[in-house]
Amino acid sequence: MKKETRKIATPADKKDSGDQDRKSRTAKRKASPEKKTPMKRRRVAEQAGPSTSSDVVKGVKRKVVQDEEDTTKKAKRAKLLDHMSGDKEQASSSLDSGKDLNNKQVCVKHGKRKATGDDREPPKKKKRNVDQDKKSVADQKREFQARYVEEHQLGEGGCGAVFSGYRIEDRFPVAIKHIPKNKVYCKVADESGKMLSVEVAIMVKLAGEAEGSVGISAPVSLLEWFDLGKELILVLERPVPAVDLQKYKAEYGRTLPEDKAKVILKQLVDAVKELEDKHIFHRDIKGENILIETGSDVPRVRIIDFGLSCFVKQRSLYRVFYGTPLHTPPEWYRRSCYRCGPTTVWQMGVVLYEALHARHFSTERFLAKKLSIKKRLSTECQNFLEACLTIAPEKRPTLEELQLHPWLR
Template structure:
């Protein structure tokens, strides 16, 4: 996410490999100074890419093969969510979730929709996450801007189909991203068909099917309606709402704002096909129980 964009509460190389890490790597015997030296021996950090509420991201490359990476710095006092790891210690949920995704990946780095965690370092006062950096790629917000401020329906469909499939895969793994939006979606532009990649799991969490949340993490202007009325929300309906927000912004000039939507002041493109408008309306249904599931969206006529 780049500076100036909505805040939350390169060159072509061979696909990077995940570094096999010793599980004792982050034990007391590995000091912060040791880890800093190890990081500096493996990676070169370059220009600032962007940042959000949880940290800053820089471009960089791996020294051994010049493979492009994204280097995320997260101050320890700004880690929003922690979980208990295998060693019984508290760890950033972003690290825990990305390690789970890496362990359950069906193919090599670069084949999954979520970008891969390649390496990580605990420097005492901050964490450093070394992430896959797809090149060439641009975030969806900029991709839409570069395409005149909104996308043709057919191009939006290509992106939404991949996004819904990716969100369903995360749901099946019991992972709730919580902040899927255009700035957190990379579009790989190196082929004729744009490819969707999901980034920034800093606000994510492990979710059970019936988990209910009361403290909202995400982008305030995208808050689902149930957070205002019921003061609680669930993973599935919230993610479907976010599918609608992303699609709205892809097809219209300007940002989506929940309060403007609830006040019926948001304008809709009158040239959308009936199936597309039905898909959009279904995702942006006020009552969460009446929204389709991600599985339902996969079967929607607009995406078939």
């Protein structure tokens, strides 16, 4: 600012001097181009400074690059907004618009506003694809109906419903998930540049990396998906026989024996560590989203419902909570932010606590010391639970450390 003030004052002070006036004007013309550029760069740097708090959605990043041709300031502001609430963009198509069976918390207002911001691109590109999209919708609808039979409903939430069904050619059991398009607030760009639901993108990524492993990987496999214009249909593997962890626990009474809980937790920790290695944050690991295959002597863990999941970077910090409110990590209450690793470890503690105790877990009740860990559990099991449910996130063990915990060895 001082330089700019001096530059403006100098020609005014030498206004009536002959040769000095001409030299001053010449100096001013030469100096201006050199000084304006650094000033602009300095402003951009100030805008970009805080924008390191969260991961960036590919779709938003692509549009930000295009918007830079208009004004640098607007582009940086868009990027800053994306960083501050990037997890809203990545929460995928299974955002819930209110209370539902899964008891998930969302910020629909923010999601809609962000979606509107993402539509700043010229609408002509979308209009050119209307006829093609209509044709594609008709084709995809015929393909879906020709390949699959949909049966009874398995569940319903704030953003869609899941039905049982089977593949016609071999009667392979499937789960068919319907997601209304108006509930898909969060998207990323696929390889062709088309905007895609984050849930679909993550399931496609997992299916691609585990090709030929249907029935083998812990996350259930995405077999196929269809864009039917007003809704997305995801055709997923449906393990049979299987029940969710809550129902599995009920078969043993009100709690699981410790040895059964250990078998399940060991598989679960390994599964979420593998997701973390693939830069995927599920964000809502809980009993209802854990299937237990019961067709063999050893129960087998399968993970479902990636509706609130997102892609994650190593140091990503999230400022909008997605997941089950009762299981919110303590740092959200105390710092209004959370990270992938510590949050997932907290969820491991919640899952184990509910498996071994005849009550539902609530973070607020736990913080108020209204929930306690059973003393009749083994010392190692108690230590595992206490480690996962450590209040300070930086003091919780990592998933890798949990894998090496004596209780799971």
